[in-house]
Amino acid sequence: MELTGAEIFVRSLEAEGVEFIFGYPGGAVLHIYDALYAQDKVKHILVRHEQAATHAADGYARSTGRPGVVLVTSGPGATNAVTGIATAYMDSIPMVVFTGQVPTHLIGNDAFQEADNIGITRPCVKHNFLVKDVNDLALTIKKAFYVATTGRPGPVVVDIPKDITADKAEFSYPGKVEMRSYNPVQIGHTGQIKRAVKLMQTARRPILYTGGGVILGDASGPLTELAKIMNFPVTNTLMGLGAYPATDSQFVGMLGMHGTYEANMAMHHCDVLFAIGARFDDRVTGHIEKFCPNATIVHVDIDPASISKNVKVDVPIVGCVDNVLKAMLNEIKGNDVHSDAVALKEWWQQIDEWRSKDCLKYDRDSEAIKPQFVLETLYKLTGGDAFVTSDVGQHQMWAAQFYKFDKPRRWINSGGLGTMGFGLPAAMGVQFAHPDATVACVTGEGSIQMCIQELSTCRQYSLPVKIINLNNGYLGMVRQWQEFFYQKRYAMSYMESLPDFVKLAESYGHVGMKITRPADVEGAIVEMLKLKDRLVFMDFITDKTENVYPMIPAGGGQNEMILI
Amino acid sequence: MENEAGALSRVAGLFSARGYNIESLTVAPTEDPSLSRMTLVTRGTDEVIEQITKQLNKLIDVVKLMDMTDGPHIEREMMLVKVQAEGDRRNELKRLADIFRGRIIDVTDQNYTIELTGAGDKLDAFLQALDRGVIVEVVRSGVSGISRGDRSLKL
Numbered sequence: 181m182e183l184t185g186a187e188i189f190v191r192s193l194e195a196e197g198v199e200f201i202f203g204y205p206g207g208a209v210l211h212i213y214d215a216l217y218a219q220d221k222v223k224h225i226l227v228r229h230e231q232a233a234t235h236a237a238d239g240y241a242r243s244t245g246r247p248g249v250v251l252v253t254s255g256p257g258a259t260n261a262v263t264g265i266a267t268a269y270m271d272s273i274p275m276v277v278f279t280g281q282v283p284t285h286l287i288g289n290d291a292f293q294e295a296d297n298i299g300i301t302r303p304c305v306k307h308n309f310l311v312k313d314v315n316d317l318a319l320t321i322k323k324a325f326y327v328a329t330t331g332r333p334g335p336v337v338v339d340i341p342k343d344i345t346a347d348k349a350e351f352s353y354p355g356k357v358e359m360r361s362y363n364p365v366q367i368g369h370t371g372q373i374k375r376a377v378k379l380m381q382t383a384r385r386p387i388l389y390t391g392g393g394v395i396l397g398d399a400s401g402p403l404t405e406l407a408k409i410m411n412f413p414v415t416n417t418l419m420g421l422g423a424y425p426a427t428d429s430q431f432v433g434m435l436g437m438h439g440t441y442e443a444n445m446a447m448h449h450c451d452v453l454f455a456i457g458a459r460f461d462d463r464v465t466g467h468i469e470k471f472c473p474n475a476t477i478v479h480v481d482i483d484p485a486s487i488s489k490n491v492k493v494d495v496p497i498v499g500c501v502d503n504v505l506k507a508m509l510n511e512i513k514g515n516d517v518h519s520d521a522v523a524l525k526e527w528w529q530q531i532d533e534w535r536s537k538d539c540l541k542y543d544r545d546s547e548a549i550k551p552q553f554v555l556e557t558l559y560k561l562t563g564g565d566a567f568v569t570s571d572v573g574q575h576q577m578w579a580a581q582f583y584k585f586d587k588p589r590r591w592i593n594s595g596g597l598g599t600m601g602f603g604l605p606a607a608m609g610v611q612f613a614h615p616d617a618t619v620a621c622v623t624g625e626g627s628i629q630m631c632i633q634e635l636s637t638c639r640q641y642s643l644p645v646k647i648i649n650l651n652n653g654y655l656g657m658v659r660q661w662q663e664f665f666y667q668k669r670y671a672m673s674y675m676e677s678l679p680d681f682v683k684l685a686e687s688y689g690h691v692g693m694k695i696t697r698p699a700d701v702e703g704a705i706v707e708m709l710k711l712k713d714r715l716v717f718m719d720f721i722t723d724k725t726e727n728v729y730p731m732i733p734a735g736g737g738q739n740e741m742i743l744i
Numbered sequence: 745m746e747n748e749a750g751a752l753s754r755v756a757g758l759f760s761a762r763g764y765n766i767e768s769l770t771v772a773p774t775e776d777p778s779l780s781r782m783t784l785v786t787r788g789t790d791e792v793i794e795q796i797t798k799q800l801n802k803l804i805d806v807v808k809l810m811d812m813t814d815g816p817h818i819e820r821e822m823m824l825v826k827v828q829a830e831g832d833r834r835n836e837l838k839r840l841a842d843i844f845r846g847r848i849i850d851v852t853d854q855n856y857t858i859e860l861t862g863a864g865d866k867l868d869a870f871l872q873a874l875d876r877g878v879i880v881e882v883v884r885s886g887v888s889g890i891s892r893g894d895r896s897l898k899l
Contacts, residue, residue: 298750299753302750302753302754302757303757303761306804307804310749310750327804359804360807360899361745361746361803361804361805361806361807361808362804483802484798484801484802485795485798485799485801485802487798488791488794488795489795489798492791
């Protein structure tokens with residue numbers, strides 16, 4: 181049957197099982213919007229800024245494991261989406277972004293609302309496609325989803341000129357796609373796996389350093405089993421929180437620049453480091469020369485380019501994390517492998533000593549609201565079971581430190597790019613995927629203003645997101661750096677002319693609350709959680725000059741933390 | 745690489761984004777019109793080269809990659825040199841071109857244009873042998889490489 185490009189587009193999305201498409205219309209995509217109007221299998225969600233469309237699709241993808249789908253128009257629509265695409269790229273999130281483009285005969289002509297979408301997004305996508313013939317459209321869409329969701333996931337942009345959406349072609353959606361130049365490795369090398377298991381047996385001070393890759397690879401189960409059998413300490417990166425249950429006694433906390441004392445010290449003093457689905461990011465390693473000076477390093481990752489990129493590793497294993505961990509478990513169970521119980525007893529004693537420093541302590545008697553207290557209370561009253569999205573800054577670090585995630589895909593934040601404005605639209609995406617769940621967006625008064633217009637989207641679709649605004653009147657993280665490293669020269673880190681957030685929320689038809697006293701925090705959160713069907717904007721006026729501890733300063737090694 | 749628009753940009757973009765230098769680059773279609781072959785010269789430590797190789801392999805457009813310097817191989821580059829050729833110099837230049845097995849492909853009263861093919865250092869040597877002031881214009885093609893013996897870069 182002959183269909184227009186726009187109809188082929190919609191039918192292809194249906195074939196891919198796409199539930200939601202987040203977008204904003206424009207001239208170049210009008211035919212597509214017309215085709216979307218005529219059906220109801222794929223639900224289009226209208227945002228208020230294309231950046232929010234990408235972050236919403238991102239939040240959807242992170243919380244479900246399914247690819248997020250975006251539709252924006254040409255020119256400014258596509259350029260507005262770049263930040264969100266780069267955000268997904270840095271965290272390896274599966275996403276397919278469809279951008280409109282001017283008709284093919286106008287490409288390169290400086291036409292109205294024309295931008296070189298392929299050229300602009302090339303450095304921040306896993307791959308991109310420009311469709312030049314309507315007969316290629318269905319196959320291109322199939323390839324786009326395949327590339328976005330396999331191997332190391334990532335965003336894929338498909339640029340579709342307007343005339344392609346009007347041209348007609350026979351539609352048949354390909355069953356399978358094979359790309360000769362793209363064959364992600366799935367199974368780890370048996371020899372390397374055996375070597376790694378041997379190291380598990382002989383390690384005296386081992387540690388499991390696990391990251392976002394475990395969550396992307398759905399490998400929490402095997403990871404937890406492995407850690408329990410071996411009795412190894414486990415640490416997560418910011419992106420890996422929830423991959424291992426945080427309430428378990430073997431969890432030593434997040435590591436890195438604002439990680440716990442015990443996690444960083446254990447990393448620094450370990451003799452065998454098992455890196456699983458993590459990429460030795462600079463926020464984790466501190467000064468590279470000082471990183472893990474005595475460790476033999478095993479690295480499991482699906483992307484060969486991540487291995488030995490920053491830190492030379494001794495036992496590299498390329499493969500899907502889930503497969504590799506299962507193979508390790510088979511090896512362990514099959515050969516009755518045990519860890520060194522005597523050595524580990526001593527290691528755990530040392531770790532408990534480090535834990536006794538209580539590095540996350542804060543002043544619980546303060547008259548001002550401490551942001552850590554808000555997060556602790558949120559954790560308690562949600563039973564640790566909510567979805568928590570975050571913006572970027574001090575509030576993000578406190579959320580990571582104080583909300584103990586026991587499950588993967590609950591903690592949704594922009595780690596790699598660190599995009600302010602991510603929190604609210606991402607929460608929207610999560611809420612669409614999990615309509616009955618409690619979705620909390622932890623934010624600051626700087627970040628929340630970057631995509632504040634999405635309060636309107638939340639109203640339109642009745643999204644009962646709970647916004648936890650930690651309002652200290654400063655760009656907190658910047659202020660902290662200026663206090664520590666710039667002799668308190670607070671340049672442009674003071675937030676003035678703030679709106680009355682309660683009135684602002686109410687003007688969008690939501691519930692707003694302002695909390696100024698510590699004694700009112702718990703009651704306010706209880707009330708917030710009772711309002712199951714409403715978006716609630718909680719404006720917590722917090723201590724102005726609280727700092728995030730511990731902190732590894734620039735140039736510092738993991739054992740050179742600044743403590744409170 | 746896939747012979748598609750943008751494939752070259754992707755490779756060039758990768759190098760510039762990661763701060764690696766491209767010394768020379770040449771690309772053209774192969775006997776299979778769906779594939780093009782690019783030869784690229786870059787310089788770096790073993791770790792850097794390993795990282796470049798891995799990043800290139802990640803690109804969807806890159807089908808297969810080989811590091812020529814892993815084994816014995818042949819490098820060839822072409823150069824066109826326009827030189828001032830008046831009076832006595834003409835004989836001298838003709839002799840020099842013959843020694844290097846180059847060919848004079850254009851002649852005027854003032855100039856010769858010499859075509860020369862060989863490995864990079866042969867071309868460098870030719871330019872060295874010429875009197876500085878005599879060179880009017882030089883254009884080099886970039887290096888093409890192929891491995892010796894039975895080792896081949898093919899699908």
